[in-house]
Amino acid sequence: MEAPHIPVLLDEVVEALQPADGDVIIDGTFGAGGYSRAILDAASTHVIGIDRDPDAVAGAADMVARYDGRLQVVRGVFSQMVEIAEDLGHESVDGVVLDIGVSSMQLDQAERGFSFQNDGPLDMRMGQDGDSAADLVNTLPEEELADVIFRYGEERASRRIAKAIVKRRAEMPFTRTLDLADCVSKCLPPRRFGEKHPATRTFQGLRIAVNDELGEIGRAMEEAEKILKPGGRLAIVTFHSLEDRMVKKFFAERSGRTGGGSRHLPQADLPEPTFRMESGDKRTAGKAELEANPRARSARLRAATRTGAPARSR
Template sequence: MKTGHGVGPTDAAGGPARHLPVMLREVLTHLAPKDAGHYVDGTFGAGGYTSAILKAANCRLLAFDRDPTAIAAGEELVRAFDGRLQLVQDRFSQLDVRAEEAGFTPLDGVVLDIGVSSMQLDQAERGFSFRRDGPLDMRMGDTGPSAADLVAELDEVNLAHVIWSLGEERQSRAIARAIVKARGEAPITRTSQLAEIVSRVVWAKPGEMHPATRTFQALRIAVNEELSELAQALAAAERALRPGGRLVVVTFHSLEDRIVKNFLASRSKAPSASRHMPQAEGPAPSFRLVAKGAVEPGSDEVAGNPRARSAKLRAAERTDQPAHTDGDLTGLLPAPSPQRNGRRR
């Protein structure tokens, strides 16, 4: 996920981060930047992918980030690339709209690097890390409910569902019970509080991930609506790319990868037909797979950057067929919460 991103599941709320672009060589190979092209980096972070793309070709690039601190820090790169880089503080699900407004469409390429920024992990006040005491926030942007709000407002059933479906945590029910009990005694407003509550329920053997890793991951994904944002961003890229334009996505856990895999499978599949119904039904493929299956980092990169070990890259090329207009992306997402008395996200 470029410089500042690329944090895998076992690092989802971990310690000091090295700002290394993950699978940079593979990203450039599959994106294939060209002179005079127009590109979008949907997850700017510290600009690792952005810088590499702009150095690889005399092109223009529009970079997105929800985090105002990342946008402010990126102004130095804007100056360095002398008008070829524009920064946008917005969700990457809006990339097609904002790219059109900026005069960038149609696009020659879109790269998305999914997950939390390592710089965000390093800032205790952002509340992403269980290893640093700070306010239980976890918002990638500066608006909307925080993780503390979810922990305070969701009932036990919905809280357990979030932890199970978004964190794939087997002990989600026990964790939810412990959280509800603890918040009845005192508000849970600090990362250290939540980590301690979870650690009393989940036991980890030496060398295993921290007991709170999956719970923190689940809350972060819920707070930032990350999976629905990803699904919408894929559809936005489909609408914005020109024929021959490339979509390259790097993910770091199975929930994200499954969404990308299923989206590209549905968009690259030819309409079905049979001897009983020879007329093929359904839209024509809007993408052609460039990478057959997921591309994984080489052993040399994993040795030098352990956070790359869970990364997977998928890439596809836009065909000349219209973008699909079914509009229903919910099938790509985990099942919704049962929603009893609490708020469902």
């Protein structure tokens, strides 16, 4: 029953959630079930696992049976966690954990099309529906494609890369991951030892656009604010700066660290904080975890506790 992949910052996530007997906790990115398993083992809790990937939901059957009614896993997006929890009979919950981004399972499966190191169809759809990365690469106008690569991938050579993609697709559409990775690599200087693969940022940008990841994060944090009880905990693990900045800004606004408005606004008119930040609000992997799991090197955990203030309208 061991999980096939190592969940990042597992001990820190469990510590942040403080699971107790009778708690209901949402694992909004179920994946291989690593966080859910630890939460269920920590106390007599009930976990609602959500995943947009049908393979992850199907693969959870044995684990669901093992925990004899304490685990429910449903297909969906975490930005709809309120509706999902209510459909399962829970108007509020004690904790929410989100592990943002592509899962290691998806990265390791070449046929899912996330990897620029293993050949597979140019897909990248976490939910296996909607437009694929190939659709974007082969149809977006050059300027829009460059914007996607720059905005979501933070790739400074985005215009050069988009131009090369558009030129090549006029001759033959892109259908495979290594084909696109090779095209992108030719646009950039040869990498030196220890540097990231030249296609890293381009693939990241396309993946985020295909799955509307940033939009999902923003909606999910608002949903968590609505569903968490006073004293409930929200723990979010991110893997790159775009995600982490969104989470940091949300927690700062909701905890009253920024006010979310003009610094000249009278204090009495500021919204009541809906979250209380934990001490040491950003946690990273320690040396032992980094040695055991190199994928943890960019992981950041931020956590906060829900206050009794009403959820905000936005």
